[in-house]
Amino acid sequence: MAISLFSKPWEIASVVSLPRNDIAIQSLLRTGSVLDWRHTMIIGVPREIKEGEKRVGMTPQGVDALVAHGHRVLVERRAGEGSGFSDREYKEAGATLVEKARDVWNEGEIVVKVKEPLEPEFPLMRPGQILFTYLHLAANRELTLKLMERRIVGIGYETVQGQDGSLPLLRPMSEIAGRASVLAGGMCLEARHGGRGVLLCGASGVPPAKVVILGAGVVGTNACKVALGIGARVSILDIHPERLSYIHDITQGHIATFISNRMTIGEEIAGADLVIGAVLIPGAHAPKLVTRQMLKRMRPGSAVVDISVDQGGCFETTRPTTHENPTYVEEGIVHYCVTNIPGGFPRTSTFALTNATFPYVLEIADKGYGKAMEENAALRKGLNLIDGKVVYQAVAEGFGLPFIQNPFSPPSLKTLS
Numbered sequence: 001m002a003i004s005l006f007s008k009p010w011e012i013a014s015v016v017s018l019p020r021n022d023i024a025i026q027s028l029l030r031t032g033s034v035l036d037w038r039h040t041m042i043i044g045v046p047r048e049i050k051e052g053e054k055r056v057g058m059t060p061q062g063v064d065a066l067v068a069h070g071h072r073v074l075v076e077r078r079a080g081e082g083s084g085f086s087d088r089e090y091k092e093a094g095a096t097l098v099e100k101a102r103d104v105w106n107e108g109e110i111v112v113k114v115k116e117p118l119e120p121e122f123p124l125m126r127p128g129q130i131l132f133t134y135l136h137l138a139a140n141r142e143l144t145l146k147l148m149e150r151r152i153v154g155i156g157y158e159t160v161q162g163q164d165g166s167l168p169l170l171r172p173m174s175e176i177a178g179r180a181s182v183l184a185g186g187m188c189l190e191a192r193h194g195g196r197g198v199l200l201c202g203a204s205g206v207p208p209a210k211v212v213i214l215g216a217g218v219v220g221t222n223a224c225k226v227a228l229g230i231g232a233r234v235s236i237l238d239i240h241p242e243r244l245s246y247i248h249d250i251t252q253g254h255i256a257t258f259i260s261n262r263m264t265i266g267e268e269i270a271g272a273d274l275v276i277g278a279v280l281i282p283g284a285h286a287p288k289l290v291t292r293q294m295l296k297r298m299r300p301g302s303a304v305v306d307i308s309v310d311q312g313g314c315f316e317t318t319r320p321t322t323h324e325n326p327t328y329v330e331e332g333i334v335h336y337c338v339t340n341i342p343g344g345f346p347r348t349s350t351f352a353l354t355n356a357t358f359p360y361v362l363e364i365a366d367k368g369y370g371k372a373m374e375e376n377a378a379l380r381k382g383l384n385l386i387d388g389k390v391v392y393q394a395v396a397e398g399f400g401l402p403f404i405q406n407p408f409s410p411p412s413l414k415t416l417s
Contacts, residue, residue: 041072041368043111055115057354116133181305196301201232213234216238266297277313285398321337360372
């Protein structure tokens with residue numbers, strides 16, 4: 001990979017050994033810059049294999065930008081089909097199309113996905129490979145152990161965190177999940193799904209449904225906007241008074257707000273037609289706010305939508321479902337617990353997600369993950385696993401696993417901890 005320094009593109013004759021791919025050569029010919037190819041990285045984009053998942057980890061626009069930076073992008077054929085992107089679009093953007101997922105995993109130094117890896121993908125991983133995707137390890141001990149065994153560098157979208165506590169890579173999907181949860185809840189209330197046959201917005205002379213939302217973060221706020229816009233009666237609960245004050249202001253007082261506690265939750269959901277669970281503790285297991293006994297006090301045919309299911313769920317009766325079989329009835333209540341709600345709207349979701357993730361992908365590709373994490377505190381917090389060890393404290397504590405300090409933290413932070 002060595003090359004003599006040169007000032008003109010045509011001085012490529014001084015190459016001692018050629019770069020490893022034609023994209024790097026094109027970059028050299030175009031700019032004459034050694035730096036344009038020296039850090040060339042191979043980014044792999046496999047097709048998602050989770051049931052009902054049609055999103056894709058990168059758009060053709062993202063591929064084009066990475067190629068312009070001298071990187072190589074491998075895309076599995078049909079990876080973008082579910083989101084409305086053809087293989088031809090990826091190829092025209094500069095991607096190398098490969099037939100099988102194995103080809104992506106074998107060559108990719110960074111593998112960019114949407115959802116956590118599944119059983120068929122584990123054997124394809126190799127030590128030191130960077131996996132950048134939603135991991136949601138806090139709800140899945142088996143997945144955590146598998147990834148530790150494969151010794152990958154696991155960076156979770158959901159734990160990348162800004163200085164203000166915001167979750168920039170979780171936010172776009174939280175917005176969509178919150179908005180879609182109301183639509184899903186309306187479906188669950190239909191008689192054909194076992195619901196009470198209640199229309200959320202009501203009708204002339206008929207009162208609207210009561211919607212109770214647990215959590216006033218990004219998910220809960222977006223659910224509130226849609227529920228209120230449809231015409232439902234909305235109550236929202238949270239432990240942070242400032243969040244409740246904000247949402248009370250933006251809705252001009254048209255909703256009821258409550259400080260969340262066990263008794264208030266029980267009282268509010270007892271008369272609810274639809275309860276939406278929108279609770280999140282970053283990187284940790286969701287708290288069980290609604291017990292089975294509380295559900296028993298709800299009217300038969302009422303519905304719950306648990307958006308927290310990715311992190312274990314906030315209802316005691318939660319169990320993961322899919323878009324193909326989204327609901328089940330327990331204690332007379334219709335449950336909707338799909339683990340990838342935004343996946344039902346793949347084109348919108350893919351654009352929203354990749355708009356947020358791409359700058360981080362580019363930074364890792366250009367600088368290498370070590371330097372990128374040293375310089376970017378938000379990205380550094382996304383590191384969950386490295387070299388078979390758990391770096392994210394909430395995950396380690398939740399499963400009783402050994403925990404190591406983030407190796408890319410500034411010396412001052414390491415000293416404090």
